Amino acid sequence: MEKQMVKQIELDWSKGKIINDEFFPEDKLGRVKYATFLTKLLASQGFDKSRDDVDQKRNYVLNLNSEWGAGKTYFLKRWSEDIKDYYPVVYVDAWKKDYSDDPLMTVISSIIEQLRKQAGKDKESPEFKVPRKLIGLLKAAAPGIGRGLFKRYVGIDPVMIMNADDDNESLGEISTDENGKPIDMSFAASEAVKYLIDEHDAKSAAIESLKKSVFEWVGAVVSLKKKELPAFIFIDELDRCRPSYAVEMLETIKHIFDIKGVVFVIATDTEQLQHAVKAVYGEGFNANMYLGRFFNSRYSLKSPNLENFLEVHCDVNKLSGDYLRDLNVEVLPFNEDAKITLRNISVVLNAFTVSARTAIQIADRIVATISNMPKGSKVDILMLTILLCIKDKDSNLFDEIVSGEFERHIQNGEKDKLIYLNDFLSNYIPNIYHNSK
Template sequence: MSFAASEAVKYLIDEHDAKSAAIESLKTSVFEWVSAVVGLKNKELPAFIFIDELDRCRPSYAVEMLETIKHIFDIDGVVFVVATDTEQLQHAVKAVYGEGFDAKIYLGRFFNSRYSLKAPNLENFLEVHSDASKLSGDYLRDLKIEVLPFNEDAKATLRNISVILDAFKVSARTAIQIADRVVATISNMPRGSKIDILMLTALLCIKEKDHNLFDEIVSGKFERVVQSGDSKKTIYLNDFLETYIPESSHMRHIEMNFDPQEYAPNFKIYSHQNAVANPYTSGIYRFYLLEYLQEIFSSHFGSAGKNRSGIFFLGEGRRSPTQEQTPLEKLCKTLTEEYKKHQYDTDAQMLGVPALLWVKFLYIRNKFESIDMDEYKDFVELASPLDWMGKDELPEVD
């Protein structure tokens, strides 16, 4: 037994010495390779090795990688830059060493310096990572696809998408995925189709964050009953979204560059009266994100409670045989009244309530309200775009 123990210890020592010699040999080889590159390419040390997304690796692999870098690749002239989500990496460490292990101190042993990068500006970020050309006016006209809100400049549409993504607080990675899915959906739609890009983007965000909430919305069954004192209160989607997205996003602008004269050169306010000239001019119309979500998005999915803005919800007031005005006539009347309030302020004519009224006008006139909830569900789940491939195109529309 004594002889066996002695031989085992000798073997372990030899193994350790062999590993140490191999590590030193590897370090020397890497240093010589780096030095050769410096000499041949006229570069200067240090050489940087970048390791990205270590937090997304298997926990045991991530820990082994860190320990290998620390103990083996500690080489003069070589700097390792590890890009990672530190919080997630701490979870990986705890998965290996136990929940009570102090992962923060453990990770501190590996890094000489730490730098935190700010969250990217989504608008600029998406311009780099998304195919914005398929959102341009020329591309959409070629496909005869109508979108709302329409902007000739694809960057303006991408900016609107980024406002939605930012409001729903999706990660940068998810933002790219959602933007790509919006583009893919549009590019695979049949000629003559139409879609509200804001509605599609918002639904994609909601599905990523809360699948159950998404199902409630697209089924038209969203409703919450909460206790309020001694009574119960019903919370509809328009009120829920006010608290669901951060207050800092409520007054973010969505923009639409269009010419009202193209769609309504004259206003017909009452069927028995003569039309009056449309006073609105061409330009960039801006409406608030929260008002859009409350009065168009929520209304479209059948969950809009009390109207607090003073302008009616989408589809509200459909005319019966005994009513005097159609929804479009009612909108024309309200637009006329809004114009009179701001007739000496061009900017005010294109901001807030008037701009949202024009969106509602386009919804009704161009039949965007005809896109039902099931269609939007298909859009989001990418069922319809795949099913369309190879089918006959829809008939062209004027």
């Protein structure tokens, strides 16, 4: 019998959708085609019946790279919600969970809760029991317990040995038991090695037990709800977490959750994540190479068309002719259609090469400024946009302009020539664009 290929799934984001009481509007950035493509890619990597039996299930980790404010979370939430109809899915907002200080428990608790609900089971369900061996992997318990047990069985506090000087006197004070009798340090060392080996073996067994349990939870959703492998686990907002937590999350996923039949999508602003890695390992550390170890591949969301992007993220109706007439505020240049005004704003923002995040902030300030102007006011909306862009790029220049103290000269032969603001800006804006390339 011929083995089935990966299911073809077409996602539809042409209408708005409510996800966990939050409204997500229609996809105006054309992102659904990327979600459809990545679903097929990850589904085929995680599980493919056309491969040999022993190789049908694989683990795969994709890094979805996009700067803050470019629609990454919208993309991830709509994508993860829509494929729940076909696959077991877990969505983790790492930033909202980094208070836990234990990435392993963050992911495990999310997996159990979300897969249990997708399987239609209650909290007492035997299919979703937690393995007892998991307690050995708890970050909070391990350091104190390890040190205490070592001292109990070997008779020496390992921290005191590490802190001691190398001379015999200081070691002699430590290497006696509570009754003052000498301890055989070579025996103690061999016991320490034995303890570490036993601990390593026990942790390895606990990890294997955990992997088995995770796949059993996935299997419960697949069998009970007639879904397919692989399971998708989405990790969002990792770049916004505390550096130590972000790094531990990556290492947890790499070393504990490399489970066949499970694929991970880790959404980050990769540049910001590299700063987090350097904060942990040092400024001279090769963060890009380090991150490359964790991901099978990287995919970047293209920068959106700014006009469409702003239409999604700002209150564009407050730029319409009807709204401006109600306010009795005159905007130059005036356009009845708010989208034309937004297009003009976008042209200026593109000229200054501002980031998606900054574009949203500037557009919101423009709308807020117009909405709060006194009746009968007039405002040049393009000059307002230019000034806000300059404020973002060069606050000192902005202060000079708005205070009326702007003055620039160029040498023209033997005389200084005064440059007016419009001439200055005609050169300033192209230079901004050129330097950002």
